[in-house]
Amino acid sequence: MAVWTLGLNHKTAPIDLRERFAFASEKLDQSLRGLRQSFATHKEVAILSTCNRTEIYCAGDEVQIPQTLKWLADAGNTQVNVLASHTYRFEGDASARHAFRVASGLDSMVLGESQILGQLKEAVRVASDSGALGTTLNQLFQRSFAVAKEVRSTTEIGAHSISMAAAAVRLSGRIFENIKETNVLFVGAGEMIELCVAHFAAKSPKSITIANRSADRADLLAQSHGGLSISLADLPKRLHEFDIVISCTASTLPLIGLGAVKSALRKRKSKPMFMVDLAVPRDIEPEVKDLRDVYLYTVDDLTEVINSGQVHRQAAVVNAEVIIDDGVQKFMAWLAHRNQVPLIQELNYQADAWRQAEVMRARKLIDKGQSIESVLESLSMGMMKKMLNGPLRELNHAEEPQRVKAREAVKQMFLKV
Incomplete structure (x- = not known):
């Protein structure tokens, strides 16, 4: 295998x-x-x-x-x-x-x-x-x-160890001097987002909001950290409310598009937004990174912060x-x-076939009236010939290299105790 x-x-x-x-x-x-x-x-x-x-x-x-x-x-x-x-x-x-x-x-x-x-x-x-x-x-x-x-x-x-969640907190500190004055939005409610929420909650931001496809899961996670939850459908019209956005879902298509971010920036009047997209495929359209006043990071962008503890x-x-x-x-x-299991199984099958054949022949000899002693002698001779037939054939091989290998194999298998 x-x-x-x-x-x-x-x-x-x-x-x-x-x-x-x-x-x-x-x-x-x-x-x-x-x-x-x-x-x-x-x-x-x-x-x-x-x-x-x-x-x-x-x-x-x-x-x-x-x-x-x-x-x-x-x-x-x-x-x-x-x-x-x-x-x-x-x-x-x-x-x-x-x-x-x-x-x-x-x-x-x-x-x-x-x-x-x-x-x-x-x-x-x-x-x-x-x-x-x-x-x-x-x-x-x-x-x-x-x-x-x-x-x-x-x-x-x-x-x-510096986790993705911890790296996101460190990076946000480069944009906002005091995280306590920021409103943080988390998109998703999986294991990675749970870690991020815990890390940001330790910094006591002004507010924590969870947006997720499953309202029950979002409510549970938000309540555990004194936050609120919103539906994904409300994201475009409420995006401007948040200074920090951390997203990690299993969506196959972006959830936050370029148009939605542009609209949010106009309402924020050039106030910066810090965004981290931890999803693959990405939740935030890559073009968002080119917008002024937006600091967008992906999982690959977090390498520098993470490597600081390596x-x-x-x-x-x-x-x-x-x-x-x-x-x-x-x-x-x-x-x-x-x-080696298939070969071992094959050897066992072959040996058992020999055994059954010799036992069957011995029974026939007994039925014909032969003595037990002569039958046992015949059975043992038959088994010995079957066992030695292959090794003896290899020892008599015409090619010398083959005979040398056969001699060593026979010595190893039959003559060493």
Whole structure:
């Protein structure tokens, strides 16, 4: 069994390309089925899709990266050669090492962040529920979870971590001297927005407002921080009320357009707006960034702030890599052993067939009146001939190199106790 990985992330592809390959959670099951059907033979597959990366993990009899790349390119309506220049591909132990590093937060924009582990677990759950996950990938991911747990509990990889939410707060402080005098709007109510609300609420802004498709979820999140909620339909006419806008939804189309922001700016009379779009695909039209008095940042723009704390965690990376290397070696040993299972089963079937044939022959001899002693002698001789037929044939092979290999194999299997 072979394993391979194909992906693109914040290091290899810009956000305008990554958003083409963002798989909506409600359509992930359908995408997994389509991916499996694109292969000629059965494959195990899983898709990890976050704001910073899209990765496809596969297992099968042989590596099929070109086919995997073609399917992903078609899914994102992108030419194969364009996508290929922004992707990375791993096979075997390199694929396992990448999965372990991703789970441990070593490949994230925020080094050591823990959110990716939850996202990976969710991707595995969806793949398992859809029937796309088999023994090999399940083993790979379960081991990646165990490695991530060990890395987090025995190293300081998560120390001094600056999250996306914390970075957004820091950036807003560059625009507004006192966040306590600002009105903050959060668009969405998922995990990322919950983190952002918590970070901004700690700065005690003048007001907190949540806009979300689900009113109940928006109300619950707003009430927990003393805020209010509004409907998404009210966004265009109320956008001017907010100094800070943080958006992160699963929408496939922008929720805040250029026209709406222009209108808001006119009502604000040149008072600046700070906007952070953490969604992929983006919630805010990119052209908004060109407007005067608007400071729009995407996930890629937060890198500078996030990297400011990276140096403190580099020492922990060395220790984490040691743990990951050990995990990779153990997984590859398991995979190598599993690859021998079909041969072991075939040997067992063959030996059992010989046994049954000799037992059947022995019963016939007993029915003919032969003595038990002669029957046992005949049975044992028959088994011995069947067992030695293959080795003796190889030892008598005409080619000397083949005979040398056969001699060593026979000594190893039959003459060593």
